[in-house]
Amino acid sequence: MEWIREGVDSIKSIQLRQTLSQAVNLGLILTSALIIWKGLICITGSESPVVVVLSESMEPGFQRGDILFLHMSKDPLRAGEIVVFNVDGRDIPIVHRVIKVHERQDTGEVYILTKGDNNPKDDRVLYAQGQRWVQRYHVMGRAVGHSFGWLHGIGPHAWELTRWHTLARQMVFISPNTTQELAADGHWTCRFLPYVGWMTIIMTEKPIIKYIIIGALGLLVITSKD
């Protein structure tokens, strides 16, 4: 009977080892995603270093689904730059171009007016009631680089890319604003989401797809033997 017990024990230990290694694997993916994301935040100085364009207000320069890289530096804000800012009272980040700048002589405080390249008028209508200018503390970052959105939508089921999807989940988790609904007229605002081009847009508009993907990926991680 001894040999049977030994056999059962060895099977048990294999399963335990496998489960443990899967748990460690999952933990590694999660933490590496978190490290990359937090590292990017540190390097760029912006709360959302990578964002996705959600509206047409900056076309043809930025199209829906394009990826933007943001950077927050101490350099003064100047006309022509593309900045990401929050409007008083509502948490919808907007990414538009600066068209007017007034910088104070004594305090150095800056007053800017913004406009979307594809919008007929400036952004005063988007600002909070009574707000005439965007100030430094509204600004979250400025756009420094740009890449097509399709690049990041490729092969969503490939195993290597699961790391990136975990990263996406992490980002959505870190920025809870992301699921907020657009202001009534989507054409005016340029709302940005952290990460993954079109996948993000699809996931925001049809949450069920997000849960299916997350579930499938979770299953993949747990059942995989590599």
Add this chain to the structure above:
Amino acid sequence: MHSFGYRANALLTFAVTILALMCAMASFSDNLSHPSPSSSVQVLNVNWFQKQPNGNDEVSLTLNISADLQSLFTWNTKQVFVFLAAEYETPKNSLNQISLWDGIIASKEHAKFWTHTSNKYRFIDQGSNLRGKEFNLTLHWHVMPKTGKMFADKLVMSGYHLPKEYR
């Protein structure tokens, strides 16, 4: 080990790596070009010049803008955003930048242009400092690449003296 999924995955990973590398190279190649744009702007007329009820000066100008930005276009250029700004200093503000006109140039063929226009955005001062004020006219351009880092530059042109009285 050598399953279909494994091979497809390896191929895809390789393809994405190459794509990222090509994007990085395209972005880097922008550093190799040395553009030499030229431009000239004339203020043809002060259409009107007045003080708003809230105390801010506002002026309307007729402008003649011509520029040749063809050398900015490379194979990685998606578009060039160009704008003309009035820049001046007042006792209160160390810098005032007012965009007067802007345009999006989508291709090299349209990068040599000439336009006769009144200011597209309102030229309003923060305060009442525009009488007799001299300001610089600066043409700025922001080059948006297909992929990579955006870059910008400017050309400061001859200034203009606003009239001493409202009209």
